[in-house]
Amino acid sequence: MPSRLSEKWVLITGASSGIGAAAARAYAAEGSKLILGA
Numbered sequence: 001m002p003s004r005l006s007e008k009w010v011l012i013t014g015a016s017s018g019i020g021a022a023a024a025r026a027y028a029a030e031g032s033k034l035i036l037g038a
Contacts (some may be wrong), residue, residue: 003030005032016038
């Protein structure tokens, strides 16, 4: 069964380290499409 976040777009700022990087990894693992900003 697909995740609720699968195929959704997510914008994350501060994705180069810390909680932003962790959030990016978590969303990617769920199948989300990411737009990342450092």
